[in-house]
Amino acid sequence: MTATQSDKAHLFRSLHTPGEPLALANAWDVASARVIEAAGAPAIATTSAGVAWSLGSPDGDALARERALDLISRIAAAVAVPVTADIEGGYGQGAADVAETVNGVLAAGAVGVNIEDGTRPSEELARRLAAARQTADRAGVDFFLNARIDTYLRALGDPDPDVRLQDTLDRARTYVDAGADGVFVPGVTDSATIKALAGDIAVPLNVMARPGAPTVAELGALGVARVSLGSGVAQAAYAAARRAAQELTTTGAYGSLTGGIAFPELNALLAEPR
Numbered sequence: 001m002t003a004t005q006s007d008k009a010h011l012f013r014s015l016h017t018p019g020e021p022l023a024l025a026n027a028w029d030v031a032s033a034r035v036i037e038a039a040g041a042p043a044i045a046t047t048s049a050g051v052a053w054s055l056g057s058p059d060g061d062a063l064a065r066e067r068a069l070d071l072i073s074r075i076a077a078a079v080a081v082p083v084t085a086d087i088e089g090g091y092g093q094g095a096a097d098v099a100e101t102v103n104g105v106l107a108a109g110a111v112g113v114n115i116e117d118g119t120r121p122s123e124e125l126a127r128r129l130a131a132a133r134q135t136a137d138r139a140g141v142d143f144f145l146n147a148r149i150d151t152y153l154r155a156l157g158d159p160d161p162d163v164r165l166q167d168t169l170d171r172a173r174t175y176v177d178a179g180a181d182g183v184f185v186p187g188v189t190d191s192a193t194i195k196a197l198a199g200d201i202a203v204p205l206n207v208m209a210r211p212g213a214p215t216v217a218e219l220g221a222l223g224v225a226r227v228s229l230g231s232g233v234a235q236a237a238y239a240a241a242r243r244a245a246q247e248l249t250t251t252g253a254y255g256s257l258t259g260g261i262a263f264p265e266l267n268a269l270l271a272e273p274r
Contacts, residue, residue: 003080009111009142012043012082016144016182016204016225023216024228026086028054029071030078032233034269035261037079044079045114046072048086050234059231065091069104076109084112084144089120095131102135102143112144114184119156122171126178133179146182146206146226147175153187153208165196172201182206186230189213191222198223 003011015022024043027033028050036044049059051071057063068091076083085105090098098115105113115132117125129147136143151157151168158164172183183201186208188194194214198205204225209216209232216227244256 005106005109005111005141008082009144012084012111013142013144013181015042015082018198018204018223018225019220021216021220021224022226024084024226025233026050026229026231027075028231028234030074031266031270032237033075033079033083034272035266036233037081038269041081043082043084044075045084045228046075046086047229047231047234048088048114049231051086053234053238059088061088061091063088063091065097065101065104069101069108072105072110073108082112083110084114084146085110086114088116089118089125090115090128090132095127098128099131099135102132103139106136106139106141106143111141112146112181114146114148116148116150116184117171117175118150119154122174125171126174129175129178129180144181145179146184147172147178147180148184148186149175150186152185155187161193165193168197169200172197172203176201176203182226184208184226184228191218194219194224195222198225 022043024045025036025041026045026047027036028047033044051068052059052063055063055067072085087101087105091101092098102113115128129145132145149168149171151164157167168185175183180203182204184206185197188207191214194207205223206226206228207219207224208230209227219227247253247256
């Protein structure tokens with residue numbers, strides 16, 4: 001029996017367990033989503049940067065909402081597991097626009113979103129989160145609303161570690177009060193800071209992993225409930241394309257193609273109905 005959107009929403013929420021993190025290798029198109037699903041992923045998360053790049057746009061609220069929603073819809077239709085979408089700041093100028101975006105995400109079949117504060121005042125993201133929460137509640141979907149805090153990723157505010165930690169915790173409380181189900185703090189890899197965040201934030205904590213960061217198991221031991229790779233997988237894929245192109249044009253060799261997914265395997269993934 002095919003799972004309904006409501007079933008997928010409940011499943012996705014249940015995967016957020018502090019100590020046993022949900023590990024998400026972010027997808028940016030249908031093929032990457034199918035590959036990640038086939039690798040055993042229990043859910044698919046999109047990367048806004050990877051999505052934007054694949055559609056010929058830079059990251060940073062430059063992609064048109066309609067193009068982002070179309071891609072989310074294609075991915076959600078292509079996989080059997082729950083899908084959560086990175087929608088940057090909500091693809092709009094204010095809370096009403098974010099509500100419209102979330103309506104579109106729901107119509108696309110996804111069961112959650114990330115919405116980021118960036119350089120916006122925390123009060124502005126709180127308004128956006130509240131609008132998103134109200135929209136999802138009206139739709140009757142157990143939608144997972146993940147609030148992204150950019151204090152570490154963008155080195156915002158006072159650089160003093162204690163001040164930055166307190167600022168992050170203050171923002172997290174504001175966002176949870178506005179309806180966030182989870183808090184995403186990318187850019188932090190220090191174990192002591194992650195442990196402090198997990199201990200003081202009342203909802204599941206999501207962090208972004210990169211080379212040199214603690215392993216998923218180590219992050220789980222610190223209290224993390226969700227680990228994602230952000231745009232890292234897309235960046236690695238584009239780096240592979242560059243290596244192949246450089247090798248071809250400089251030496252005429254093809255060694256960079258070694259290790260690629262076999263054509264029949266990749267083709268079959270896209271041929272399988274969902």
